Amino acid sequence: MLIFEHSKPGRRATAQAPFGEPAADDLPAALLRDDVPALPEVSEMQAVRHYTRLSQKNFSIDTNFYPLGSCTMKYNPRACNSLAMLPGFLARHPLAPASEGQGVLACLYELQEMLRDVTGMKAVSLTPAAGAQGEFAGVAMIRAYHQARADTARNEILVPDAAHGTNPATATMCGYKVREIPTDRNGDVDIEALRAAVGPHTAGIMLTNPSTLGVFERRIKEIAGIVHDAGGLLYYDGANLNAILGKVRPGDMGFDVIHMNLHKTFSTPHGGGGPGAGPVGVSERLQPFLPVPLVAFDGDEYRWVTEQDLPQSIGRLSAFMGNVGVLLRAYVYARLLGRDGMRRVAEFATLNANYLMKQLQNAGFDLAYPNRRATHEFIVTLKRQAREQHVTAMDFAKRLLDFGYHAPTTYFPLLVPECLLIEPTETETREELDGFVEAMKQIQEEAETNPALLHEAPHTQPVRRLDEVRAARELDVRWSNDR
């Protein structure tokens, strides 16, 4: 039932609005609304009960194992939330002078410095609101760099075929053409194809390392050399930074610009689709182009760095500073972890992934890259099951929901058929991983004996499989009371 269907004319949560109804008699009638907006009319308890019940129809990290590859669904420490929501932080207006926000600016500055160190970059800007906006900032900086050198023939961005969809979409938003680079048999970038692709039109390449295939790109230095020699720059998509935190740094691999997903690696919540935060880090040559504002500290006072300080900046990506509350959560997380804790993130995420990969292999599942180490994630391919038992990766994914496990990422990367991209993260216990393996084994057995159980899954959720074709064809995207 929708909140609108609980509605009754004249009912209100009266404690929540001002009591009076002052006249707006100075405003011309032609500019005023002639009705009351048709929002729900419910009591406070009705609203609380309705949304509490809705929350119970969600899987979440707090309630379920959520091995969603490439999304890093690790535990979101509660302290990060409560400390970011202290009244002094919440009440501060974004345009209050920096002198009236030294507390929050100190946190942001220290986060900037920590991220600089863990990525090995020269400078960091925290302002992008999410990974895709960080990507936008990164590619816009590459463009600004070439333009500042009057190197205007560079109109192409290279993207491996296994890349996240945001990479090519970002290149387009920045006015570039996209050229795909194939992946070789072992999951590495096809070096010969890359050599053939680079040239005077190459603005740069966007790479994720470890790649979306769950393996570390071993020839990264060679790739960096090829692209740099052609005059292009290297962009690092930090979606998989969790795998290498404290082990190897993008700056040391030769990248010129990177973005981080704090809602992955630094454990800020995903919130059912955001907010994220996508800080960018750059090498020295891109420093003048960083998006503003940044935070500076002169040893005495913290202040904003704006367009006046950085005249070549690509500019502003949102009205104010970006997702400050998310940055505060990441700051608390980083302080709780400390430098050793960060290294352990990569170590235990990798341990969990390799253990789970091995146990699934032992249980008879096929790996996409059986001869490679898993990084923080790995790929199982169900091509054989699709052929022999006519069950798909989607069937497995939906059946897992019945066992209380969120599905892994399915059908991404696109080049591995019937794939499950599995990322357990460092915060899961061995017992949880073993439980997942048992569920996968049982589902495999069902696939062999009673595949209908899979085809019709899920059986235990609030709804069964939804008619997505109908959703798109008979578009219904808002409630109306004349229904």
Added chain:
Amino acid sequence: MPFVPHTEQDVRDMLGVIGVPDIETLFDEIPAALRCGELNGVPEAHSEQQVSRLMSRRAAADGEPLCFIGAGAYEHHIPAAVWQIVTRGEFYSAYTPYQAEASQGTLQLIYEFQSMMTALTAMDVSNASLYDGASALSEALLMAVRSNRKSSSRRVLMPVNVHPAYRKTAHAIVTNQDIDLVEVAYDPLGGHTALDSLKAHAGEDITALVIQQPNFFGVLEEVDELTDWAHANGALVIAVVNPVATALLKPPGRWGTEGADIVVGEGQPLGVPLSSGGPYFGFMCARQQHVRQMPGRIVGRTVDRDGRTGYTLTLQAREQHIRRSKATSNICTNQGLLVTAATIHMALLGGEGLRRVALACHANTRALVEKLGNDYIRPRFNRPYFHEAVMSSALALPRLLRPLYAHNLQPGYELAGDYPELADCLLVCATETKTEDDLNLYRDHLARVIEKQTSAGCPVQPKMA
């Protein structure tokens, strides 16, 4: 080890299963020359108690001032229930609802959000949010260029009284795609966009006109005539609105004869705390015929195999994970949790509650303008305003305002940086959270400073008398 649950025995057993002697071996595909040493720029771990002390001290240092700044972010009462429900783990720690069956809570909530936003703006469709108001305007500009098939100029009229940070953001985001933002001056007396200022562009190929209501100065625009002018000249209308104001003012879907085509704005006034500027959320609504050009996620209602109602992400062929370089935008993660807050906030306020908030904001700002006015301070523009107003000072503004901060009072936003011609002008805002005492306190503090600075022996004299 914070948040890592492994016992030493676990580690030994797991390494045994994998068949490696130690964890380090799992990193043997990374070339040794690339490996980094200690992260010296990161401090040692702190306990939760230690970090709590630090954060409490810093939050307290930032205080809880009496704030009269608006300028795109507004202090409103937020019902206690809103954030208590929002931070339930089931909402807080869920992912984007790609697995629809396991995400019906978030999906239904977004469908309700879309329904509420279309009701508020009187538009046909809404998406599931963008990053903030400024980036939403940028996306609207790109969308207008895709949607307006009659126009090939990629020229958009952008009045100077649209929020300066929105214009800067638009510049950073859309100029990479060769979109031309043409400035339109504001009326020097009214602060609004006069129809005459558009007439120079009549007959030109214009892709869209941006109208902010109320505009950055708080002034109300003649939205009907501006909308009709744009449509008569083949341009789409992109409305930028404050969602609280929309409960009182004519909704953009009803502007002029045909209504606005795309509506965007900052969602922060709907249950989101000020928080130094974020996370907020941008909203976007549109006419039905433009839905396939919208950026971002959209939730649709459908049925499951048993015919039961359910909700799912829809029209995903617009999005980057399907369409890649041909997507309408690169946006992926949006501002889901803030949409959760706004939906619960709107359910608790209702249309009538929101209307009363808007009325109280307007009344408080009127009272503030009245109280602040004196020989030295007066309203800069002569047109009606909603819950913000530009006050012009005869005394040098920075010097006048500085002493007020010592009283824990933030007097408003100084316009000199964005509008050199409005030096010594201050944008003030009083929402429903301000009491009569608050307004009087501001008036009295300001009067005392003025008195001090203009008293005998002080060289400062008024510029206007």
